[in-house]
Amino acid sequence: MEEHTKAKKYGMVIDLDKCTGCGACMAACMAENNVPFKKDESNKLDSITWMRVYKLTNGKKFPEAEICYIPRPCMHCEGDHGHAPCVSVCPAVATDYSHETGIVSQIYTRCFGCRYCMAACPYHARYFNWWDPVWPDGMEKYLSPNVSPRMRGVVEKCSFCFHRYQLAMNKAYVEGHRELKEDEYQTSCTQACPAGAIIFGDLNNPGHAVCQIAKPDHKHGGRPMNPNAFRLLERLGTNPKVYYLSSRRWVRRAGDNYIKDEGKQGNH
């Protein structure tokens, strides 16, 4: 019987001061995870992008206008003890919260396409396959055997490159150690980001950069203790595992909804 290893809580910190909006994370994700493409991808509602970079503006006039890019993977919400919004509504247990890794899974063969999870996800991180994927003649050659291409009628989303976790664990097992080192498991977007804006690791491990930077307060639903860090829609209580950093207050405030004139100081 294998003894239990310490529970991980894999998460991400994205430094929005460094993010240049270049889009490498999006392409890295598509290339890693066999994400298909259609002739027209300009309707962003049906354009499958597990990782999507949004553009924020501060709403001011020229030349006071500012923009900021914000990459949005799946937040892998923990909610309250694993009750992520999508997990709670799935009637097929096609999506589940892993207490071992903190990753919200998506099992395509179980999903029957009711799309409740899409309605429940406050981050628009889930996408529905309206069509079967089609690769032009010959292009199927680059498909990775590590991630199965999805069929029409199922929902898909960012998995924090879970197959990389599996491969790393296999390797670790063969090498005779059980705990993964920080660099043994990294997502494709983290690896590709030319700006080094994305950091990935175990939020439970004080030795990992994500934990040191975001300083999650595990007693209070993982709230960041770093004053420049914030999470998207923090007040919904989804307890996401993706933290953002920004030195600009308007950016941090854009991460949540406020009623007019509420808390001029912001929540940080």
Next chain:
Amino acid sequence: MKVCRRSFLSLIIGGAAGTALSPLPLKLMDDSSIWTQMWPWTPVPEDGEVSHVDSICTLCPGGCGITVRKVRSMIGDRAIKIEGMKGHPVNDGGICVLGLSGLQLLYGPTRVKTPLKRAGARGEGRWEKISWDEAIAEVVKKLGELREKGKSHTVACISGTDSGTTAHLLGRFLTVYGSPNFIRIPSIQDSYELTTYLMQGVQASVGFDVENSDFVLSFGSGLIEGWGSPVRMIKANSMWKERGKVVQIESRLSNTAAKADKWVAINPGTEAALALGIANVIIQESLYHNDFVNNYSSGFEEFKQIVLNEFSPDDVSEITGVSASTIESLAKSFAGASKPLAVCGRGQGETPGSLNEFMAVHALNALVGNINKKGGVCAVPYPDYIKWPEVEMDRTAANGMHKGRIDGAGSKKYPDTRYLLDRLPDAINSGEKYPIEALFVAGANPVYTIPDTKAVKEAFNRVPFVVSFSSYMDETAENADLILPNHVFLERYEDVPTPVGLQKPIIGLSKPVVKPQFNTKHLGDVILLMAKSFGGRIAEAFPWDSYEACLKKTLGNKWDGLVNNGFWADSNFRPAAWEGAFNTPSGKFEFVNKGRAESIKIEGDEQAYPLILMPYDSMRLASGFIGAPPFAIKTVEDTALKGKDIVVEINPKTTRGFVEGGYAILSTPKGQAKVRVHYFDGIMPGIVAIPRGLGHTAYDEYLADKGINFNELIGPVEDPVSGLNAAWGIRAKLIRA
């Protein structure tokens, strides 16, 4: 029982109605949908042993190291992912959208799979498949005829680069054949090289020690939008976030401006004046580097007079729209920084730009003494590993080489400029010198990338014999007579000398990752075969059996290291010390240059065209000779491309007459296009910004026929000193459609 008509009809109709009302049709529909879902619609990628190959990406001049993951399978090795190479001096693990999409180019539908000969009219798209022997014989026959008639100089070759062995082979072939018309694709590299030549007297590529600079003053350069070596610049930008400052001078809130510590909105086209205004303050307040200016420069007094008389902060403020106090504070923080660096060349740097502006900006670097210094601008000598014996020309070749270049580079008017591709269409169309009888295009897509597409196409139509070496069916290949497809970068060996903008000489080696997928041939081998067919002096100039042999021999003792590490870096390289750095007549850095030109006036009448159209670059859209692959197109925002429509940006203050996302007609003196309008507060009123890299007519359905190519709306504007294209925009008009 008798079957009458009535009972028969009753049965049929009743049966049909009964069946329709029964659950049967639904059941059948349900069954068939379940059944069809069981069909193997989605591919099951074959698993196998995984391996990795280190190589160099050559999709842009950035020269990033890549690591390609492969899987062994029944059909041979499959490349499944391109990743950034850890530890490579340029990108250290990082990679861009285009690099990540490289496999879509390798396995994509746009590949030219075999040599093709035109069967229909030019550009009609009807091709006949021919063998390599036929293709090479065809080219040799045509070239032989021209040479016999003493017309060898009427052959021209457009190349994406002039460095590396393949480009050298191409250049060598042209020389020994007898044509002076080897033309490199234009970029800011031309302007920078010329600036260094005129002010420092050296022929070198220009390197920027961006990693060590702590104050970057950028005159419109898209530092994180593809300027220089894109991934390296984005990495440097992250460093500056921790220990450095960036000031972006630009009339649009580009990503670079958005990420900079300070964005200075400037009237477009007045950057040179601002640079001289900053110089004014630096000189006025004696903030310049005394040692450099006094001991290693000449012409400073003259420069000082011009700058003090004509470029006071108030005057400059009037021209540029930047307040005098801003100019003063910029000057003080620039001169006060420990390692300041001023750079220019707009956007990704595809338009060479005004030489006046480059010199003004370079003068700023000289004033603070950061030439050939840590964190500054360095003249990086061209790598000298290609040491082939001088070619011996026969008389025909010598005669051909004696004729002046078709593009006017090196002529009396533009003596110091090396290549002037933007002048080529006009030179061909006007017939001012001599007609071009044969044109070769390698690693370039001039029909798409050169301004004034109409004129370029007309020029192509005047050339009776066009040969493309493109791996992809791009616009130029479509308009060629013969296509001799090269391997793509993942199928071939290629040496990649110093990436653009790097401050130290390195050589990268691009390696075959997978076997050639189609019936293509390495351009180097094609040149060797052509030379052999000619025989005589031409064949003698190429004493190698194959390109690979040539490359191995050329790289000599560097070869093994390159194969193992993927790159070779000269760790001992130091930029020349000031004492010996300048090869000008005075032996010093020269402040005053030949002929200070007026600022560049863009095309178009202000009355008829009240707005200014400017292009903008994005990391998500490839605008060079490679078209954006499907992954890249997918990342493009819907504020740049919506359906098949290109979206332009305007400030709400310019006009409120449009609906957000609504249609408009954009016209310039060169052409017009139907566009959609996006209101953006980050752009100066009076300017229309349009994304570059769209409007392809060639390539696959994911890219073709989407939006418009900016080059169809603009023409080149000649810089009076260099002859290079300095058009930073064009006057335009936008009316509701």
